[in-house]
Amino acid sequence: xxxxxxxxxxxxxxxxxxxxxxxxxxxxxxxxxxxxxxxxxxxxxxxxxxxxxxxxxxxxxxxxxxxxxxxxxxxxxxxxxxxxxxxxxxxxxxxxxxxxxxxxxxxxxxxxxxxxxxxxxxxxxxxxxxxxxxxxxxxxxxxxxxxxxxxxxxxxxxxxxxxxxxxxxxxxxxxxxxxxxxxxxxxxxxxxxxxxxxxxxxxxxxxxxxxxxxxxxxxxxxxxxxxxxxxxxxxxxxxxxxxxxxxxxxxxxxxxxxxxxxxxxxxxxxxxxxxxxxxxxxxxxxxxxxxxxxxxxxxxxxxxxxxxxxxxxxxxxxxxxxxxxxxxxxxxxxxxxxxxxxxxxxxxxxxxxxxxxxxxxxxxxxxxxxxxxxxxxxxxxxxxxxxxxxxxxxxxxxxxxxxxxxxxxxxxxxxxxxxxxxxxxxxxxxxxxxxxxxxxxxxxxxxxxxxxxxxxxxxxxxxxxxxxxxxxxxxxxxxxxxxxxxxxx
Numbered sequence: 500x501x502x503x504x505x506x507x508x509x510x511x512x513x514x515x516x517x518x519x520x521x522x523x524x525x526x527x528x529x530x531x532x533x534x535x536x537x538x539x540x541x542x543x544x545x546x547x548x549x550x551x552x553x554x555x556x557x558x559x560x561x562x563x564x565x566x567x568x569x570x571x572x573x574x575x576x577x578x579x580x581x582x583x584x585x586x587x588x589x590x591x592x593x594x595x596x597x598x599x600x601x602x603x604x605x606x607x608x609x610x611x612x613x614x615x616x617x618x619x620x621x622x623x624x625x626x627x628x629x630x631x632x633x634x635x636x637x638x639x640x641x642x643x644x645x646x647x648x649x650x651x652x653x654x655x656x657x658x659x660x661x662x663x664x665x666x667x668x669x670x671x672x673x674x675x676x677x678x679x680x681x682x683x684x685x686x687x688x689x690x691x692x693x694x695x696x697x698x699x700x701x702x703x704x705x706x707x708x709x710x711x712x713x714x715x716x717x718x719x720x721x722x723x724x725x726x727x728x729x730x731x732x733x734x735x736x737x738x739x740x741x742x743x744x745x746x747x748x749x750x751x752x753x754x755x756x757x758x759x760x761x762x763x764x765x766x767x768x769x770x771x772x773x774x775x776x777x778x779x780x781x782x783x784x785x786x787x788x789x790x791x792x793x794x795x796x797x798x799x800x801x802x803x804x805x806x807x808x809x810x811x812x813x814x815x816x817x818x819x820x821x822x823x824x825x826x827x828x829x830x831x832x833x834x835x836x837x838x839x840x841x842x843x844x845x846x847x848x849x850x851x852x853x854x855x856x857x858x859x860x861x862x863x864x865x866x867x868x869x870x871x872x873x874x875x876x877x878x879x880x881x882x883x884x885x886x887x888x889x890x891x892x893x894x895x896x897x898x899x900x901x902x903x904x905x906x907x908x909x910x911x912x913x914x915x916x917x918x919x920x921x922x923x924x925x926x927x928x929x930x931x932x933x934x935x936x937x938x939x940x941x942x943x944x945x946x947x948x949x950x951x952x953x954x955x956x957x958x959x960x961x962x963x964x965x966x967x968x969x970x971x972x973x974x975x976x977x978x979x980x981x982x983x984x985x986x987x988x
Contacts (some may be wrong), residue, residue, distance in 0.1 A: 510598040511917060511954035512605055515558060517588040517616075519579040530566065532559040532627065532951075534593055536612055538634070539945035539959070540705055540923055554634035554706070556593060556612045559627055567628040568621060586616040591632055592710070595919040595954055609919035613710030635706045639665050639690040645827040648795055648856065649682045654700050656716050657682045658693050665689045668711075673716040675700055676987065677894075680887045681761045681856055683793055683828035694812060699885035701898050707923060708946075717898060718987050720924065720942050721967040722974050729928040729940055731918065738958075739914030741931040750872045751903035755865045755879035756896040761858035761887050769794055770831070772849035778808075778837040780821065784846070788831040792855035797826050807848040808835070816844045818826065828856075864892045866900040878903070889974075894988040901968055908962040910941055917954030927960055939964070 515531045516524040536556030543944045560567055566575040569585045593866040596605030614769055615638055618631040644664055649657065654675035660682075662670050677700035684692060693714070701717035719725065769790040778784045794886040802817035810816050819839040825832040831851060837844045860881065880899075886892050912929060926941045941960025948956045973984030980986060 507918070510601050510603065511919070511950065512596050512598055513950050513954070514594040514596070514608060515560075516592050516594075519576055521590075524592075526868040527560065530560045530562070532561055533559045533949070535947075535949040536593070536632070537945065537947040538612070538708060540703055540925055541944075547825040554612065554614070554636075554708075555617075556614065556632040558591070558593070558630040558632065560630065561626065562621065562628045563626040567619075567630075569619070582676070586619050588638070589616045591616055591630070594621075595917065595950065597919065610709045611724060611919060612708055613706070634675045635710050635712075637689055637965050638957060639667070640688055642689050643686050643687055643879070644684050645686050646684045646828065648793055648828045648902075651678055651680060652682050653678050654696050654702065654716075655714055656977040657696050658704060658712075661689050661693055662712055667712050669711045670714075672712075672714040672864070673702070673719055675702065675803070676830070677715050677891050678888075679885050681793070682885070685793070685827070685829040686743065695883060696885045698880070699883055699895070700891065701895050704751070705923070715924070716987075718967075718972055720926075720963075722802075722972050725924065725926050725942070726970060728926075730925040731921070732938075733912065733915065733927040733928060735830045735932070737915060738929075740912075741929070741934065742911040742913060743934060744909045744911070745906045746909070748878075750906060751868050751876050751878045752872050753865055753867050753877045754896050754899045754903060755863055755881075755901075756886065756892040757860050757876060757879065757883070758864065758883035758886055758889055759858060759860050759884055760862065760889075761796060761856050764792070764855045764857040766798070766852055766854055768850050768852045769797075769855060770851040772846065776835075778835050778844040778846065780837060780842060781842050783838050784835045784837075786833045786835070786846075786849075788833060788849075788851060790829050790831065790851065790855075792857055793828045794826070794853045794855050797831065797851055797853040800824060804847065805848075805850045805852065808844050808846050810842045810844065814842075816842065820844050859889070862889065862892075864889065864896045866893075866896040868903050870904070897988050902966075905965060907964075907966060909944070910939070910946075910960045910962065912958045912960065915958050917950070917956045918947055919954070921956065921958070926963065927958065943968075 513531055513534060514528045515805060516526050518524055534556060534795045538554040567637050567865035568574045569580045572576060592610060594608040596608045598605050614632045614634040616630055617633040619628060621628045642665055654677050655672040657679060658672055693704045697714055702715055704714045707713050769792060770788045776784055776786060800822050808817050808820050821836045823834040923943050926940055927943060928938050928940050930938045940963040942963055943958060944961045945959030946956055969985050971985050973980050973986050
């Protein structure tokens with residue numbers, strides 16, 4: 500039986516693994532000196548709706564033999580880290596377990612961080628290398644893509660579509676009651692769009708300590724295990740200090756949510772060629788056609804109707820040139836192959852037409868907050884392309900109205916004996932008789948740790964008091980609406 504995480508007679512051990520070859524995890528724990536890091540999700544006042552965050556960790560390694568020296572050709576890892584990118588982007592992970600005696604093995608390892616190597620620095624005097632890690636979100640922040648238009652997808656369904664596009668297989672997504680009329684990417688960040696669509700129903704999207712992509716509906720903490728008994732109960736002997744903080748930015752007198760409705764417009768020209776293009780004999784040309792609106796469907800290409808391709812003497816060469824059109828939501832890629840062997844082909848005219856998706860920020864929902872602040876303080880959400888429906892915007896405005904009616908303190912418990920299995924979102928009960936009457940529950944929104952001589956955490960908690968107006972919400976597949984469950988806004 501492993502010791503309790505809060506048992507004073509416990510012996511934490513750490514494991515550091517790296518996927519140097521891109522497929523096999525190598526245990527580098529024998530070189531590990533210390534590590535530290537932080538995982539968090541946004542707290543009150545930072546954003547009306549928290550999108551997500553990218554966690555970070557720092558690892559200090561012993562490097563006497565030059566194993567981790569990326570510029571040493573005789574180093575043990577040079578075949579994997581000696582390239583032009585060095586260690587950048589190589590997968591790495593940290594785990595912690597509790598032993599029953601110094602040097603004794605552990606019965607269970609708990610992953611506390613999963614990510615990639617972002618930066619590194621070598622101290623040749625002290626024979627050490629410091630690795631800076633970022634969580635898996637870093638890998639996808641800069642990954643961009645374009646798609647066709649998807650219709651009537653739930654928030655979680657669109658996130659799943661984006662995850663599949665990015666080859667993210669490890670996901671855990673709450674079913675969302677919110678449907679987005681039209682979804683698409685136009686050369687945009689895949690992770691950024693996940694954050695944006697999660698904002699549209701007040702949820703959050705992030706990578707957890709094990710590398711799982713999570714989407715949590717805003718009711719997530721109000722139902723299931725989160726709504727009942729706390730996962731951990733701490734007393735004043737389990738931490739050195741409680742640091743309470745408030746953010747008056749979360750107090751508002753009115754919430755405004757901007758709506759960007761979309762509708763299918765009449766067929767029209769969406770792209771016109773700006774200058775003639777030349778395709779040499781036996782050659783290929785690719786034209787990126789940026790359209791003025793997103794489009795549900797493009798008309799077919801017809802020679803001498805919406806395109807013209809001729810020789811230098813004006814002869815029609817459409818019969819010797821093949822056209823291939825790949826369509827995305829707001830762009831199309833045209834490939835032209837000139838199968839002729841003598842004449843150059845000139846594309847002198849090209850027009851793409853179809854059914855555009857038109858719309859923009861034309862409506863606004865406002866909700867007044869009763870008695871929260873003694874003066875006018877208006878905050879709002881605007882510029883979110885996924886807020887297309889008035890009912891969804893009203894739901895979000897009402898949720899933010901209730902949140903903005905009172906302060907929600909944030910507490911940081913400093914010096915907690917490290918709990919390896921602690922997760923973001925866990926419910927913790929604690930007490931601090933000098934500042935708070937009785938016990939208090941909070942949800943974990945931040946974990947900062949250090950592991951050198953021991954394993955210690957600073958745990959940041961969002962106060963659970965009055966975070967939700969009700970406690971008996973309807974759960975899909977578990978309860979029934981009415982007497983057994985209240986609908987979410």
